[in-house]
Amino acid sequence: MKTGDWLKKYNIYLKKSLGQNFLATLDYANKIVQKAGITNDDTVIEIGPGAGTLTEALAKTGAKIFAFEIDLRLKPLLKERFQNYANINIQFIDFLKADLSKFNKPKYVANIPYYITSPILEKIFLETPDFQLATLMVQKEYGERMLAKSGKNYSPLSIFVQFFCNVEKLITVPPHAFIPNPKVDSVVIKLTPKHNIPDIDKNNFFKFVHIAFSQRRKTIKNNLKSLFGDKTEDVLKKCNIDPKTRPENISIEKFIEIFAYTK
Numbered sequence: 001m002k003t004g005d006w007l008k009k010y011n012i013y014l015k016k017s018l019g020q021n022f023l024a025t026l027d028y029a030n031k032i033v034q035k036a037g038i039t040n041d042d043t044v045i046e047i048g049p050g051a052g053t054l055t056e057a058l059a060k061t062g063a064k065i066f067a068f069e070i071d072l073r074l075k076p077l078l079k080e081r082f083q084n085y086a087n088i089n090i091q092f093i094d095f096l097k098a099d100l101s102k103f104n105k106p107k108y109v110a111n112i113p114y115y116i117t118s119p120i121l122e123k124i125f126l127e128t129p130d131f132q133l134a135t136l137m138v139q140k141e142y143g144e145r146m147l148a149k150s151g152k153n154y155s156p157l158s159i160f161v162q163f164f165c166n167v168e169k170l171i172t173v174p175p176h177a178f179i180p181n182p183k184v185d186s187v188v189i190k191l192t193p194k195h196n197i198p199d200i201d202k203n204n205f206f207k208f209v210h211i212a213f214s215q216r217r218k219t220i221k222n223n224l225k226s227l228f229g230d231k232t233e234d235v236l237k238k239c240n241i242d243p244k245t246r247p248e249n250i251s252i253e254k255f256i257e258i259f260a261y262t263k
């Protein structure tokens with residue numbers, strides 16, 4: 001049965017407020033699971049199974065699937081759809097409040113609710129630092145920001161994601177693949193954790209990056225004045241950075257170098 005048929009059967013109307021754009025058929029779901037390279041040895045966490053289309057593609061690999069869905073209306077539908085699968089465990093709670101401490105080296109595969117993209121990433125990185133990979137479908141605009149190494153899409157989100165992970169784009173998914181059709185393309189992004197994460201105060205580093213980007217059209221010198229005052233130019237020179245550079249042209253490595261002078 002297609003997603004639309006399941007929704008009709010249970011008389012479920014999708015809610016924009018929960019980021020509910022469901023995959024219409026198994027086609028893209030199968031593609032995503034295949035690109036993520038899921039096998040029956042894996043433990044997979046899915047955020048927001050919805051009507052279970054991606055979940056079904058995941059379950060067919062034989063992997064152990066743990067899904068978190070906030071919308072209780074989907075419970076009877078998912079119960080029927082997966083009544084013959086022993087490898088699926090669905091909890092009807094807010095993923096952002098889920099206890100992830102029992103998971104060992106999970107892989108994330110999800111078409112995530114767009115309105116909480118950043119909190120989801122934060123939770124994955126900070127609460128399951130041993131995760132093996134995260135294959136996530138996100139709005140194209142978010143994907144471009146995660147991938148950017150400089151320029152107009154480069155932002156605190158790029159630095160946050162690339163601090164923890166290598167980022168790769170797997171596929172673009174057009175609006176017609178979803179019910180209802182979103183206005184924009186989506187992309188599937190693969191995040192693989194880095195092993196040599198710098199040993200710095202992460203919280204303060206990300207706060208510092210936000211300050212550095214507070215006015216992205218202005219120079220780095222201007223943005224960092226509130227932190228370093230008269231010494232701003234000196235600090236930047238010590239890091240071999242032209243004070244007139246814009247934040248969007250400064251690499252993560254250089255931001256880490258400047259951050260060392262905040263102490």
Ligand code: SAM
Pocket residue numbers: 018019020021022023024047048049050051052053054055068069070071093094095096110111112113114116
């Ligand atoms: N996986 C399905 C698919 O691809 O067809 C649905 C994806 S839809 C983009 C996002 C799903 O996340 C919806 O089912 C929505 O109800 C659920 N969701 C939204 N906020 C959530 C939260 N805080 N915790 C868990 N699930 C959430």
